Amino acid sequence: MEYPDLTELEGRSKRYWDVDGIPEFVMGSVFMLWGAAFVLRDLIPRGYRFAEACSWAIVVGLVISGWVANWIIKVLKNKYTFPRAGYVKFLEPTRSKRLLYGFVGGLSAAAFAIVFVLSMKNRAIADLSGPAIGLIMACGFLVVSRRPGMHHFIWYSLFSLVLGAALYPLKLEWAATWWYFIGIGAAFAVGGACRLRAFVRSIPLPGGNEL
Secondary structure (H helix, E strand, O other): OOOOOHHHHHHHHHHHHHOOOHHHHHHHHHHHHHHHHHHHHHHOOOOOOOHHHHHHHHHHHHHHHHHHHHHHHHHHHHHHHHHHHOOOOOOOOOHHHHHHHHHHHHHHHHHHHHHHHHHHHOHHHHOOHHHHHHHHHHHHHHHHOOOOOOOOHHHHHHHHHHHHHHHHHHOOOOHHHHHHHHHHHHHHHHHHHHHHHHHHHHOOOOOOOOO
16 A cells, blocks of 8 residues: 655645745735834834824734734635635644744844844944845745745845845935835735736636636
């Protein structure tokens, strides 16, 4: 009796989950929302009566956006993906891969925290926040690109480096981080929308496409 190759099945489900570009589109939209929200927060005058309340409202909104994003992904997949290609159960990653992703995430957060602490003491370091976040995120995208069906993340990694470097001459200090998220979010949203359009056109519905 032959048993299924679990590694191949896991790779197939991951390729299937990302092939339509919907997760990228939603994630990019969320990134742009985060960046725009913090830019808006910085524009609120410190002496404004409701400045602190507005800041907390923005933070709460960003936390909620994570759950809303997951809901939007499911809605879009139910509308565009599953009717065309069927439903495939998304297998959970192995323990070793969860540990790897957790290690990379923790290392990225630690690097970001170190840059933040140092920038509080030296303005010149604060101006490096753009290239720093670009490099940190580029490393994360490079790790993601090793997953099945995610090789195009190499281009996001390169774009992250270019975007971070382009923000340095503007001397935005920590505001460069917010503009970075707007820029990288736009790249993800456009890339995801293009992949979704290609997916819908390549697998039409019996009654005709809807996009």
